Amino acid sequence: EKFNIKVISPNFDLNYGLSEREIKTRLEKLIRYSEPNKDLKTLFVWPEGVFSGYSFNEISFLKNFFLDSFDDNHLILFGINRHNDKMNGLFNSLIVINNRMEIVGEYKKQKLVPFGEFLPYEKILNKIGLKKITEGHGSFLKGKKQQENILIDNLNILPLICYEVIFTELTQNTHPDTNLIVNISEDGWFGNSIGPHQHFAKAIFRAVEQNLFL
Numbered sequence: 001e002k003f004n005i006k007v008i009s010p011n012f013d014l015n016y017g018l019s020e021r022e023i024k025t026r027l028e029k030l031i032r033y034s035e036p037n038k039d040l041k042t043l044f045v046w047p048e049g050v051f052s053g054y055s056f057n058e059i060s061f062l063k064n065f066f067l068d069s070f071d072d073n074h075l076i077l078f079g080i081n082r083h084n085d086k087m088n089g090l091f092n093s094l095i096v097i098n099n100r101m102e103i104v105g106e107y108k109k110q111k112l113v114p115f116g117e118f119l120p121y122e123k124i125l126n127k128i129g130l131k132k133i134t135e136g137h138g139s140f141l142k143g144k145k146q147q148e149n150i151l152i153d154n155l156n157i158l159p160l161i162c163y164e165v166i167f168t169e170l171t172q173n174t175h176p177d178t179n180l181i182v183n184i185s186e187d188g189w190f191g192n193s194i195g196p197h198q199h200f201a202k203a204i205f206r207a208v209e210q211n212l213f214l
Helices: 020-034 056-069 122-126 162-166 168-172 195-210
Strands: 004-007 042-045 074-084 089-097 103-108 150-152 155-161 180-184
Touching: 020 056, 056 074, 056 089, 074 103, 074 180, 089 155, 103 150, 103 155, 155 162, 155 168, 162 168, 162 180, 162 195, 168 195, 180 195
Parallel strands: 004 042, 042 074, 155 180
Antiparallel strands: 074 089, 089 103, 150 155
16 A cells, blocks of 8 residues: 655754744745655654754744645654653654644654764863763763654554664664664765765665665
8 A cells, every 4th residue: 555755954054052033944945845745654863953952842833834835634754852851851853743732753863973963971060161062961862772663544653863863783683574764864964075975885784784765
């Protein structure tokens, strides 16, 4: 059975500190690029950092945009920070929401980038003024191993964030019924370097090894 999946690559500048107005403008562009067809059941795949620096709770003011633009048979997958009250920290997460901005699936990144998403020996290095290079002073929380796949009708999705796709154990230990790998990333951070090309090459190997669409 066919399932419509639309991957959106908006070519946004990777800026932090965006105002609410700028976030609204960014979302309006994403929706326009997505061209949602209300008669077509679709999973829209957006990038890792479309709401740069904002956590999911902080974008609740955008709910009407999703409600007005998407239908009940639409789902949107993207990256967002998710705050955990018990652990008092943020996860770098991949979520799937419906048009009412209800989360129907979530994955928390397991392989954090040293200095980019967490600071090794944080308590010591903080004392001399060092912090991770992404926005915010504290390190991201680490997702647990062996997280559940995201199930959407006949889709059994292995979710990965950024350079996690280079780690063979994350794909080789996936559920045997997995039929799709989704890897969201912000390769724009690497600029015109070899980074995006290396990432793409490694992703091809993961797809071939598992005999899966990625």
